[in-house]
Amino acid sequence: MSIKSKLQRMKTHLKAEDTHDGLVEKLEDSPPVLVFADSDRELAEKWKKHGFDPFSFGDQISYRKRSFYPWKNSAEKRDIETTYKLWDEYSHEHPLSCKDVPLHRMLFFDTETTGLSTGAGNTIFLIGYARVLKEGIEVIQHLLGDPSSEGAFLYGFLQDFHEEDYLVSYNGKAFDWPQVRSRHTFVRDQVPRLPAFGHIDLLHAARRLWKHELPSCRLSIVEKEKLGIFRSNDTPGSMAPILYYEYLQEEDPEHLLGIIEHNNQDVRSLISLFVAISNRIFFQSQSPFSQMEHIQIGNWLEQTGNLEGAKGHYITASNYDDKDSGDAFYRLGLLLKKMGDVADAKKSFTKCVQISPFCHIDAYIELAKLAEHQEKDYLLAHAYARKAKQGLKGSQRLTKKQTDLLSAVKKRVERLEKKLG
Structure with missing residues (x-):
């Protein structure tokens, strides 16, 4: 594309308020009409070969791909439906709960960006999300073919995204969605507002369960170690910025095919991860x-x-x-x-100190409390408190918390000694 053409298309950003009054409302009433400049037609044809259909928004062009994955077998479909039913019947609050959210409204969501920061200089160039349907899983991906078409890119995404939807992401609360909000700020006069929605972040869940077991809670490691998903010839997300810049230089979609497939696998893996963690919570997991x-x-x-x-x-x-x-x-x-x-x-505290007497000073303290306040057995309470004191004093280096605890235990021992006369 020539410099002159790019500058012409950038007028949309430079004069947004003047040129887009009422544009969003008009487009919401009728589907976008494809109007290509000659310079865009060739690129659109390249993307169509890879399943991305172009659509226009004013004088901007964006690309969207829909992929469908039928259920491999009835068990695969049953797993996600059973998980959904368990949460729908769950009577307590929980960060993973999708109660009262229709299953097809859950968007398993991920983005690819030109960097890992959340600053204004970082651009989203690929948004992907998967939905669970009766016949299988649908994956929708929106691609920013040119930085000057960000309005079309976000408009296409927001046309698919509704108030009733519920995002399921992996670090989306800290990274992906703040990025969407940041980029939306630049084109908010052109596109619909961002709707309010629920959000489940599976990274928080993965860290709770596996931070003590896994070397890292990166999605690729969790996939391999906990889901049994082994990717072959995968293009890592860290390559996304380099590959996107190469694509912009040459306007060759081949540069981005690997990262597009990576994004596609990410959003489908989130479905498997949501099921796996939920099944562990409900004692439904077949894995040990x-x-x-x-x-x-x-x-x-x-x-x-x-x-x-x-x-x-x-x-x-x-x-x-x-x-x-x-x-x-x-x-x-x-x-x-x-x-x-x-x-x-x-009984539980007693079993604890029998198993690891020097590792659970707090269990001795709890036993001392029960003996003193529940059983009124001051002699036994004194013995437990002394055990806690000895354990703390035996530590080679006390933390601030342990030092404060030792001080409290000493006071407890002294008070019990007074009670014992």
């Missing part, structure tokens, strides 16, 4: 659980108010013959105490 997964899910459910669900995961974690069983018994004890089951709470 790790003890730490049970502990982390139990903690998550406890924080969101599902105490019975948390209890189930803590009990399961405590049955593992592993070094983390002490932690499972300690968390179970705290939960049982919160639920008013003091007798079983004491």
Whole structure:
């Protein structure tokens, strides 16, 4: 494309307020009409060979591709529908809950950009999202063929995106959606406003479950280690900026085919990841659980108010013959105490200190509290408090938190000694 043509098309941005009054309303009433300049026609034909249909917005051109993946078998369809039903029947609040959201309104969403920062100089050039339909999974991808057509690019996306939709992303709350908001600011006089919507970020869930197990929670690692998805000849997302600049220089779609396929796989993997994490929460997973997964899910459910669900995961974690069983018994004890089951709470704390007496000072403190306040056994409470004190003093280097805890334990010991005369 000549410099003169590009400058002509950039007038849309330079005179947005003058040239686009009422444009959005008109386009919403009738579908866009394709009007190509000669310089755009050749590029549009190149993209059509790869499944991207061009559409116009004023004098701007953007590209959209729809791909459909039929269900491989009935089990694949049943898994996602069962997961959706479990959340729809779930009676507690939870960050992964999609209750009252129609399944086809969930958009598994990802973007490709020219950089990893969230500044104004970073441009989104590819938006992809997958929907779950009755017959299979539909993937829609919007491509920014030319930086001067950002209005058309975002308009096309917003035509597909509605108030009722619910985004499911991977780090989308911190990166992808702030990027969309930032780019929308530049063309907000030309395109519809950004709708309000719900948002599930699966990166937060992955970190909760697997940050202690995996070297990193990058989607590619989670895919391999937890979903059994192995990509071959994948173009990493880190190559996106270089490949897009090469495409702009040569206007050759071949440069972007790898990153387009990468984006397509990303959004479909989010569906599998959502099902996998949900199944672990509901004890539905066919894959083996790790003890730490049970502990982390139990903690998550406890924080969101599902105490019975948390209890189930803590009990399961405590049955593992592993070094983390002490932690499972300690968390179970705290939960049982919160639920008013003091007798079983004491059993859990006692089991905790039997497994790892020097690693769970807090369990001794909890036992001292129960003995003093529930059983009025000051001698036993004193013995537990002294155990906690000895454990803390035996540490080679105390953190600020441990130093404060040691001070509190010393006061507890002194108070109990007074009670004992």
